[in-house]
Amino acid sequence: MNKDYLIERNGKKYEVVIGLEVHAQVLSESKLFSTSSTKFGSEPNTQVSLVDAAFPGMLPVINEFCIKQAIKTGIGLNAKINNKSIFDRKNYFYADLPQGYQISQYKDPIVGEGNVVLDLASGSKTIGIERLHLEQDAGKSIHDIDPKNTLVDLNRSGVALMEIVSKPDLRSPEEVNVYIKKLRSIMRYLGTCDGNMQEGSLRADVNVSVRKQGEDKYGTRCEIKNVNSIKFMQMAIEHEANRQVDILEEGGKIDQETRLFDTKKNETRSMRSKEDAHDYRYFPDPDLLPLEFNDEYVENIKKEIPELPDQKKSRFIEKFNLSSYEANILVSDLDISKYFEAVIENSDVKLSSNWITGELFALLNEKNLEITESPISAKNLSKLINLIKEGTISGKIAKTVFEMMAEGDKNPIEIVKEKGLKQQSDPKELEKLIEKVINDNQDKVKEYKSGKEKLFGFFVGQAMKVSGGKANPQLVNEILKKKLK
Amino acid sequence: MSNITDLSLSELVSNIKNKKLSSQDVTSEYIERSKKSKNLNTYIEETFDAALKKAKEFDSKPDLNKKLPGIPMAVKDLFCTKNVKTTASSKILNNFIPTYESTVTQNLWNDGAILLGKLNCDEFAMGSSNETSYFGNVISPIDKDLVPGGSSGGSASALAAKLTPATIGTDTGGSIRQPASFTGTVGLKPTYGSCSRYGIVAFASSLDQAGPMTRNVNDAALLLEVMSSFDNKDSTSVDFKRPMYSKDLSKDIKGKKIGIPKEYRVDGMSEEIEKLWDDGKNYLKDCGAEIIDVSLPHTKFALPTYYIVAPAEASSNLARYDGVKYGFRTEGNNLIDMYEKTRSVGFGDEVKRRIMIGTYVLSSGYYDAYYLKAQKVRRLIKNDFNNIFQKVDAILTPSTPSSAFKIGDKSNDPVSMYLNDIFTVPVNLAGLPGISIPAGLDKKGYPLGLQIIGKSFDEQNILNIAYSMEDKINFKFNLKEWWMNE
Numbered sequence: 009m010n011k012d013y014l015i016e017r018n019g020k021k022y023e024v025v026i027g028l029e030v031h032a033q034v035l036s037e038s039k040l041f042s043t044s045s046t047k048f049g050s051e052p053n054t055q056v057s058l059v060d061a062a063f064p065g066m067l068p069v070i071n072e073f074c075i076k077q078a079i080k081t082g083i084g085l086n087a088k089i090n091n092k093s094i095f096d097r098k099n100y101f102y103a104d105l106p107q108g109y110q111i112s113q114y115k116d117p118i119v120g121e122g123n124v125v126l127d128l129a130s131g132s133k134t135i136g137i138e139r140l141h142l143e144q145d146a147g148k149s150i151h152d153i154d155p156k157n158t159l160v161d162l163n164r165s166g167v168a169l170m171e172i173v174s175k176p177d178l179r180s181p182e183e184v185n186v187y188i189k190k191l192r193s194i195m196r197y198l199g200t201c202d203g204n205m206q207e208g209s210l211r212a213d214v215n216v217s218v219r220k221q222g223e224d225k226y227g228t229r230c231e232i233k234n235v236n237s238i239k240f241m242q243m244a245i246e247h248e249a250n251r252q253v254d255i256l257e258e259g260g261k262i263d264q265e266t267r268l269f270d271t272k273k274n275e276t277r278s279m280r281s282k283e284d285a286h287d288y289r290y291f292p293d294p295d296l297l298p299l300e301f302n303d304e305y306v307e308n309i310k311k312e313i314p315e316l317p318d319q320k321k322s323r324f325i326e327k328f329n330l331s332s333y334e335a336n337i338l339v340s341d342l343d344i345s346k347y348f349e350a351v352i353e354n355s356d357v358k359l360s361s362n363w364i365t366g367e368l369f370a371l372l373n374e375k376n377l378e379i380t381e382s383p384i385s386a387k388n389l390s391k392l393i394n395l396i397k398e399g400t401i402s403g404k405i406a407k408t409v410f411e412m413m414a415e416g417d418k419n420p421i422e423i424v425k426e427k428g429l430k431q432q433s434d435p436k437e438l439e440k441l442i443e444k445v446i447n448d449n450q451d452k453v454k455e456y457k458s459g460k461e462k463l464f465g466f467f468v469g470q471a472m473k474v475s476g477g478k479a480n481p482q483l484v485n486e487i488l489k490k491k492l493k
Numbered sequence: 494m495s496n497i498t499d500l501s502l503s504e505l506v507s508n509i510k511n512k513k514l515s516s517q518d519v520t521s522e523y524i525e526r527s528k529k530s531k532n533l534n535t536y537i538e539e540t541f542d543a544a545l546k547k548a549k550e551f552d553s554k555p556d557l558n559k560k561l562p563g564i565p566m567a568v569k570d571l572f573c574t575k576n577v578k579t580t581a582s583s584k585i586l587n588n589f590i591p592t593y594e595s596t597v598t599q600n601l602w603n604d605g606a607i608l609l610g611k612l613n614c615d616e617f618a619m620g621s622s623n624e625t626s627y628f629g630n631v632i633s634p635i636d637k638d639l640v641p642g643g644s645s646g647g648s649a650s651a652l653a654a655k656l657t658p659a660t661i662g663t664d665t666g667g668s669i670r671q672p673a674s675f676t677g678t679v680g681l682k683p684t685y686g687s688c689s690r691y692g693i694v695a696f697a698s699s700l701d702q703a704g705p706m707t708r709n710v711n712d713a714a715l716l717l718e719v720m721s722s723f724d725n726k727d728s729t730s731v732d733f734k735r736p737m738y739s740k741d742l743s744k745d746i747k748g749k750k751i752g753i754p755k756e757y758r759v760d761g762m763s764e765e766i767e768k769l770w771d772d773g774k775n776y777l778k779d780c781g782a783e784i785i786d787v788s789l790p791h792t793k794f795a796l797p798t799y800y801i802v803a804p805a806e807a808s809s810n811l812a813r814y815d816g817v818k819y820g821f822r823t824e825g826n827n828l829i830d831m832y833e834k835t836r837s838v839g840f841g842d843e844v845k846r847r848i849m850i851g852t853y854v855l856s857s858g859y860y861d862a863y864y865l866k867a868q869k870v871r872r873l874i875k876n877d878f879n880n881i882f883q884k885v886d887a888i889l890t891p892s893t894p895s896s897a898f899k900i901g902d903k904s905n906d907p908v909s910m911y912l913n914d915i916f917t918v919p920v921n922l923a924g925l926p927g928i929s930i931p932a933g934l935d936k937k938g939y940p941l942g943l944q945i946i947g948k949s950f951d952e953q954n955i956l957n958i959a960y961s962m963e964d965k966i967n968f969k970f971n972l973k974e975w976w977m978n979e
Contacts, residue, residue, distance in 0.1 A: 058592075062818065063591070063593070063818075064579070064581070064589070064694045064695070065573045065595060065691065065693050065694050066691075069725065070728065099808075099809050099855070101815060101832055103817050106813060106818055108809070108811075158828070287856050289809070289855035290860075291809070291860070294698035294729075294806050295698050295729065296728050296729075297728055
């Protein structure tokens with residue numbers, strides 16, 4: 009993991025340089041310039057106002073909530089908030105772009121430079137943010153319903169997007185993975201974007217170039233448009249970087265162009281070259297005045313900013329003595345961190361961390377569930393952990409209890425009572441049990457005493473088996489050691 | 494009582510309020526006259542039956558507190574009217590029926606007015622002669638060969654021919670004031686932000702402004718009072734305290750300082766216009782105003798600036814007419830083909846010319862040299878006015894460099910057509926209010942207008958100046974009614 013991601017060809021090593029333009033849908037009830045709903049999954053063309061469909065004489069009016077969301081996100085990215093920004097028109101014709109232009113921000117975005125800190129296996133790395141700007145989403149063209157016609161759904165037309173542009177600071181598909189997840193995590197903490205990639209709330213244009221290791225100058229980049237999953241981004245980068253290296257190795261030259269990633273063929277292909285690039289004829293939208301607010305406005309928004317992942321991580325490390333790795337996992341998702349904090353309210357931190365990142369994550373993974381859909385509530389997991397900590401049940405029994413809990417969030421205390429799973433911790437009882445094990449296995453005892461010390465585990469196992477798994481393993485160990493001397 | 498259609502808007506209002514006339518009396522008279530005046534080609538859409546029905550409704554329980562109680566009115570076809578075809582005089586919208594109402598027209602109806610029909614204009618308000626309309630050119634009642642001016646040519650012609658007691662137009666570079674000047678009527682372009690642009694088919698968003706067109710200044714004040722409102726559906730609408738323009742109208746302009754900008758004395762301007770201007774100054778002096786020579790040094794850049802900014806915005810505003818969602822469509826082999834065919838057939842030559850100019854000045858590599866520079870010059874033009882308004886209360890200029898020209902005279906020479914807007918365009922670029930009032934006749938007997946330009950949101954002041962001048966000028970035009978069918 010610590011090794012740099014390099015592409016080797018003919019003994020030469022190439023570094024991959026990646027920059028992302030992430031399009032994050034602003035979490036808001038209504039669209040950026042109209043009052044239509046943004047609800048996902050509604051019947052086509054049911055959330056379209058006259059403004060969204062660009063009827064004659066219709067005018068955009070800024071939705072202030074979306075502005076606040078963008079400012080919040082900017083604060084979360086440690087970025088400069090611009091007190092004055094301008095909405096521009098980006099002109100092009102397409103069937104799902106009713107106005108014939110997209111209202112976006114070009115020269116004067118609402119958020120300027122900032123950064124995001126990634127926790128990588130090799131340590132932390134800071135990725136620069138170039139800018140964040142607000143823009144309208146287009147509608148959706150549907151080509152595969154009618155054989156002759158393209159159908160257009162304008163529900164998405166006018167929905168607010170934040171375009172978050174990174175600096176070309178990313179160097180591998182793995183860094184892209186971590187970056188996207190971190191960005192998503194920050195926005196979820198802030199409540200500014202749900203980060204749902206399946207619903208298209210988070211998509212990215214990926215800029216990829218390659219250069220020989222050690223070179224300062226960037227290579228010519230290609231932009232891969234509209235990739236909508238982390239996996240596809242990684243596949244696209246890998247393919248594209250290798251394609252570029254191949255060209256260079258054959259003595260060729262990279263053409264700056266826009267490419268599409270074909271997920272079925274796992275390859276990128278040219279969409280349009282620089283020469284064919286659209287001339288978007290950006291100019292300030294005369295229907296909208298420049299967007300201006302004062303410092304106080306931003307200060308008031310700052311007051312609403314919750315604890316963000318980086319701060320939470322530091323707190324977890326300091327207060328709970330967790331490792332950076334553990335803390336990272338627990339804070340990466342707001343809901344996970346909430347779950348964790350609910351469990352540790354009454355339970356041991358270390359055990360809680362282990363159980364959540366171990367058993368619980370495995371369970372969720374297996375059932376393909378989010379933490380918010382966990383079959384085991386934080387309250388019951390906390391009880392289970394307390395049973396272990398008090399010595400009422402062993403870790404092993406706890407796993408059995410955990411499995412039973414998973415079938416409908418049962419109370420672990422009742423499970424233990426019902427099934428008689430309470431740990432056997434009476435030394436006298438255990439002594440009897442162990443004596444029986446020793447008597448039944450005299451041959452093994454001999455071997456052990458003649459130096460085959462590995463057999464100690466065998467005796468522990470037997471003792472546990474005889475107890476039906478309920479024996480306190482720590483006590484079993486102690487007694488066995490005494491008896492086998 | 495004289496003919497109903499000879500009464501001014503204000504006179505009609507008081508007659509209805511005094512119950513001397515009913516809305517039906519007035520409405521049917523105007524409908525009658527409009528029906529006899531088809532030769533002028535002023536109407537694109539007539540809503541006579543609906544108007545009569547509404548007049549009847551009004552009379553059944555008249556609300557005489559309204560400012561325009563039961564007053565019938567035809568409006569420029571650039572205003573979207575609910576359930577009434579709205580075309581902007583373009584083929585591309587020739588089947589478009591809005592489901593919504595523009596804020597300005599809604600204000601009229603809210604105050605008691607009744608829609609008579611939609612009036613012809615230049616296509617998408619692009620033109621100075623009403624010759625670019627898909628529905629044919631409008632004839633001026635002044636003389637059968639004359640253009641009524643544009644783009645609110647149908648409005649000016651209908652008003653001058655007494656087919657509507659008053660009307661509303663839109664003014665992007667002179668489209669209210671120039672046709673008013675050509676037809677001997679009053680036209681006011683309010684300060685940018687005074688009248689909502691919501692529901693008005695957009696030409697150039699940063700310049701477009703709706704305004705009243707009337708037979709006298711008092712009517713203009715009354716109509717502006719009704720039209721102007723703050724509207725949160727238009728982000729450029731300004732929330733200022735709107736005066737009661739008609740109530741506060743006053744002829745007392747003693748001590749007002751009126752600027753005469755030397756740059757408006759353009760090359761080749763006729764003696765008639767010079768004299769008109771001089772007469773204007775004398776009338777003002779007679780009213781007790783003080784005349785001050787001033788300079789607006791960037792005036793000569795106004796027209797080229799306008800013909801960059803306006804087409805640039807228009808090229809983008811008109812992108813929505815693509816055959817996809819509403820309006821006219823020509824089928825094509827694919828999307829691009831459909832766009833090209835629809836827009837080639839759907840738009841007229843002048844509109845296409847401006848879309849091309851606008852596209853060019855915004856394109857990469859030319860943006861800085863044209864659009865950006867034009868924005869900078871626009872700022873300088875604004876500053877010119879701001880500087881002058883430190884010293885004077887208003888500015889007096891001719892409305893146009895000449896009287897109305899003949900149909901076809903300039904239609905093949907766009908630049909000479911554009912030159913017609915030379916005195917009106919700077920006012921739009923600076924966002925200021927301007928009013929044109931009839932001030933005299935030229936040798937041929939055609940009307941000429943004078944323009945009074947005011948400070949932002951100082952409509953009351955220019956209305957007052959116009960009101961007192963109107964009295965002194967005492968403009969009379971003997972309309973011969975040559976176009977009427979019996």
